[in-house]
Amino acid sequence: MEAVAAEFAFMATAAGKAFVILMDPVRLMYLAAGCVMGLVLGIVPGIGGLAGTAMLLPFTFNMDPYTAFALLLGLGSTTATGDPIPAVLFGVPGGAASAATVLDGFPMAKKGEAGRALSAAYMSSLMGGVFGAFLMAISIPILRPVMLFLGSPELLAFSVLGISMVAVLSGNAPLRGLTAGCIGIMIAMIGTDPQSGTLRWTFNSLYLWDGLPLTPLLLGVFALPELCDLLIARTAIATDTSMSNIYKGQWQGVKDCFKHWWLILRCSWIGGGIGSIPGISASVVDWLAYGHALKTEKGAALTFGKGDVRGVIASESSNNAKEGGALVPTVAFGVPGSATMAILLGAFLIHGLVPGPDMLTKNLDITYAMVWSVALANILGAGMCYAFSPQFARLSILRFSLILPAVLGIVYIGAFEATRQWGDLYSLLIFGLLGWTMKQFKWPRPPLILGVVLGDTIERYLFISVERYGVSWFARPVVAILFIIAIIGLVRPFLQDIRIHGGVRKMVTNFQAPRFHASQLFTIFVITVLGAACYMALSWDFSAKIVPLVIGIVALIAAGVSLFNDMCRKPETGMESLIDQTIHEVERQIAAGESSGGGTAAAAADQKIHMDLTSETGHLPLNVIVTRAARFFGYLLVFMGIMAVIGLIPTIGLFVVFFMRYENSERWPLIITYATVLVIAVTFVFEHIMHIPWPPTFLGQWFPALKAFVPSLA
Amino acid sequence: MIQIDPIQFLMQAGGLFVWVCIVAVVYAVVEKALGGPAAQDVPTNM
Numbered sequence: 043m044e045a046v047a048a049e050f051a052f053m054a055t056a057a058g059k060a061f062v063i064l065m066d067p068v069r070l071m072y073l074a075a076g077c078v079m080g081l082v083l084g085i086v087p088g089i090g091g092l093a094g095t096a097m098l099l100p101f102t103f104n105m106d107p108y109t110a111f112a113l114l115l116g117l118g119s120t121t122a123t124g125d126p127i128p129a130v131l132f133g134v135p136g137g138a139a140s141a142a143t144v145l146d147g148f149p150m151a152k153k154g155e156a157g158r159a160l161s162a163a164y165m166s167s168l169m170g171g172v173f174g175a176f177l178m179a180i181s182i183p184i185l186r187p188v189m190l191f192l193g194s195p196e197l198l199a200f201s202v203l204g205i206s207m208v209a210v211l212s213g214n215a216p217l218r219g220l221t222a223g224c225i226g227i228m229i230a231m232i233g234t235d236p237q238s239g240t241l242r243w244t245f246n247s248l249y250l251w252d253g254l255p256l257t258p259l260l261l262g263v264f265a266l267p268e269l270c271d272l273l274i275a276r277t278a279i280a281t282d283t284s285m286s287n288i289y290k291g292q293w294q295g296v297k298d299c300f301k302h303w304w305l306i307l308r309c310s311w312i313g314g315g316i317g318s319i320p321g322i323s324a325s326v327v328d329w330l331a332y333g334h335a336l337k338t339e340k341g342a343a344l345t346f347g348k349g350d351v352r353g354v355i356a357s358e359s360s361n362n363a364k365e366g367g368a369l370v371p372t373v374a375f376g377v378p379g380s381a382t383m384a385i386l387l388g389a390f391l392i393h394g395l396v397p398g399p400d401m402l403t404k405n406l407d408i409t410y411a412m413v414w415s416v417a418l419a420n421i422l423g424a425g426m427c428y429a430f431s432p433q434f435a436r437l438s439i440l441r442f443s444l445i446l447p448a449v450l451g452i453v454y455i456g457a458f459e460a461t462r463q464w465g466d467l468y469s470l471l472i473f474g475l476l477g478w479t480m481k482q483f484k485w486p487r488p489p490l491i492l493g494v495v496l497g498d499t500i501e502r503y504l505f506i507s508v509e510r511y512g513v514s515w516f517a518r519p520v521v522a523i524l525f526i527i528a529i530i531g532l533v534r535p536f537l538q539d540i541r542i543h544g545g546v547r548k549m550v551t552n553f554q555a556p557r558f559h560a561s562q563l564f565t566i567f568v569i570t571v572l573g574a575a576c577y578m579a580l581s582w583d584f585s586a587k588i589v590p591l592v593i594g595i596v597a598l599i600a601a602g603v604s605l606f607n608d609m610c611r612k613p614e615t616g617m618e619s620l621i622d623q624t625i626h627e628v629e630r631q632i633a634a635g636e637s638s639g640g641g642t643a644a645a646a647a648d649q650k651i652h653m654d655l656t657s658e659t660g661h662l663p664l665n666v667i668v669t670r671a672a673r674f675f676g677y678l679l680v681f682m683g684i685m686a687v688i689g690l691i692p693t694i695g696l697f698v699v700f701f702m703r704y705e706n707s708e709r710w711p712l713i714i715t716y717a718t719v720l721v722i723a724v725t726f727v728f729e730h731i732m733h734i735p736w737p738p739t740f741l742g743q744w745f746p747a748l749k750a751f752v753p754s755l756a
Numbered sequence: 757m758i759q760i761d762p763i764q765f766l767m768q769a770g771g772l773f774v775w776v777c778i779v780a781v782v783y784a785v786v787e788k789a790l791g792g793p794a795a796q797d798v799p800t801n802m
Contacts, residue, residue: 692775699779707793710780717776722769729768730760753768 053183053406060410069109073415076116077422084124085437086445091121093268095385096260097452100459101732107393108411114389115415118382119171120423122361126163127431128438130156140361142332146346146353153349157288160431161295162351163358164424166306169299170359171420173310174317174366179413181370182402189374189399195515197376197398198503199524201496204377206528216535217604219489221568224597226493227500228575229254231590237505240586243575249465256388256494257460262473263490265453267481272442274659274670288431298351305335309356310363317364318371331360366416373401373409376499381488387495443706447698448720454690455728462735471678478671483561501589556609565605572598689739691754695721725753
């Protein structure tokens with residue numbers, strides 16, 4: 043009893059200390075800044091919280107962990123709060139997490155109840171988000187005693203479990219996911235091997251000796267492809283929706299939330315619970331909660347999909363609760379289930395924190411600071427939405443020509459923050475191209491990042507375990523159980539695949555003559571690179587080559603089988619990812635409600651269009667996609683070239699003018715105002731407040747006197 | 757601690773405004789010489 047009281051007192055002290063630390067005005071300011079960025083990125087089309095977190099990460103290098111996580115979690119927690127605005131007003135979800143909100147939010151707006159729908163969305167987001175933080179807070183005392191018994195072998199097993207999540211993260215492309223995960227681990231092994239000092243895949247470049255920095259890779263894989271697709275799709279939301287009724291019915295929306303508190307609690311539980319299971323992505327949570335509400339709420343089958351506030355409440359409360367839930371396995375076991383959490387795990391490593399027992403003992407106050415950050419961010423985010431709905435709504439109709447130049451400038455600055463060498467920018471470009479190609483050919487990108495983040499940890503724990511326990515570490519019960527779960531996790535998608543194809547016999551006979559298409563070229567390219575990497579590894583020391591070779595061979599086999607399947611397997615129907623299954627289940631239920639309630643077929647068709655989560659560029663012809671993508675990467679190259687001569691900030695000014703006029707024929711007064719405000723803001727924030735050391739430029743070397751007058755000239 | 761040299765900042769801001777104007781004028785002249793704004797594809801509405 044005394045031990046429990048002492049444990050409780052210890053945790054209460056840590057929670058109290060964390061709260062006091064977070065209440066520091068500067069930290070609160072960063073938290074609020076994170077919230078504003080989260081809301082903006084949730085609303086602005088095409089960027090999203092994932093790219094946003096990647097973009098913010100480099101700017102946290104000089105902050106203490108409390109401030110860094112306040113900023114990052116402020117952003118991560120509020121992207122789902124802002125995205126119902128475009129979903130309700132224009133029928134276009136701001137992000138994947140609010141796709142289900144469209145179903146009832148948009149019809150409510152059509153009925154003149156936009157204010158009520160938005161208010162209900164904000165309040166349920168707030169309640170869901172706080173519930174998620176609460177879930178994390180109560181998980182800590184439960185997990186703490188367990189965590190104290192874990193050693194290196196168990197942590198290794200958890201990391202392997204994390205990697206096995208690639209199979210789940212990959213949806214219906216497990217082989218490609220596995221290949222991407224293995225490539226990620228191999229990327230993590232670039233640089234000097236800590237055991238033998240062997241230089242692994244450094245290509246005689248000093249830049250790669252310390253390993254490839256995470257930031258340019260993250261920005262390349264997650265931010266550049268979204269920007270490229272923005273240029274390709276040239277998206278613009280055409281709307282004549284009046285924004286004057288946004289405030290009308292707000293109080294009713296709040297009352298709705300309190301009236302349906304039990305639904306909010308259930309859906310928050312779904313969000314938090316599902317969020318804490320690694321591998322189930324954000325995009326499925328709202329559908330599952332919506333499906334749950336549809337099944338359990340009275341009369342839902344007749345009213346859902348036609349403007350029922352309960353539909354909005356269900357999806358919005360769940361998608362905000364998932365953040366707190368997803369933090370639990372990330373912090374406690376170092377197993378990030380989603381790509382955002384993988385980036386956050388990168389933030390842990392950058393700030394010298396090791397996820398696992400330390401986070402629940404030595405660094406418990408940082409963990410509690412995260413809980414407070416999530417809770418406060420949700421409250422702040424909802425408050426800002428209530429206050430500035432019309433202003434935020436205008437953001438969602440921004441044109442690509444206004445979004446892209448500003449974001450691209452920040453991406454360049456962020457990438458350069460990694461090691462402050464030109465190599466960072468080359469990495470950004472190379473991984474941008476890789477990330478976009480992966481996105482186009484439907485190769486899952488999250489496993490790649492998971493591999494990069496966990497790769498180092500796995501190799502380190504493996505060597506510690508072998509040194510300390512010999513081979514007996516493998517027989518420790520927790521390790522054995524975790525390995526079995528990891529193997530099941532990896533094998534399950536393949537077993538499902540076999541079942542869908544009607545058993546092994548049918549599967550191995552279901553082949554045709556090889557067929558070729560363009561996407562196979564990418565797989566062949568991947569196999570060639572992997573083969574070359576394995577061949578290079580053959581000449582290294584045994585301890586340096588064993589892990590990379592094993593991983594490389596697994597990747598080669600997975601990529602080879604994937605290519606063989608692509609070429610020789612007869613096309614199948616009926617392969618559905620979890621998200622497709624959930625959406626189809628909701629579709630079926632709504633259709634059933636429609637038929638029993640006498641709804642029209644036209645209405646059902648309308649709902650189907652909104653529910654389809656298709657690629658934003660999929661509707662365009664291939665030559666248009668290729669031409670625009672080439673133009674985008676051409677811009678990046680020219681941008682870098684000019685930047686090497688005149689510095690980054692003058693290049694941003696030049697780029698904005700050219701891009702806005704050439705790509706979208708914007709008016710000159712707007713171009714000049716936008717470009718001037720942007721370059722001055724970048725100068726103020728990055729040169730005068732953050733004192734970023736800029737990359738050396740030719741002009742700076744030729745005329746050193748100019749450095750005092752031209753910002754970013756080094 | 758945030759330390760800003762207001763004179764330097766104002767000089768830089770003024771310089772950047774002039775730079776943007778120069779770029780815009782050069783672009784506009786070239787554009788006119790080539791016969792009007794580039795005709796890009798119509799934005800794709802969602």
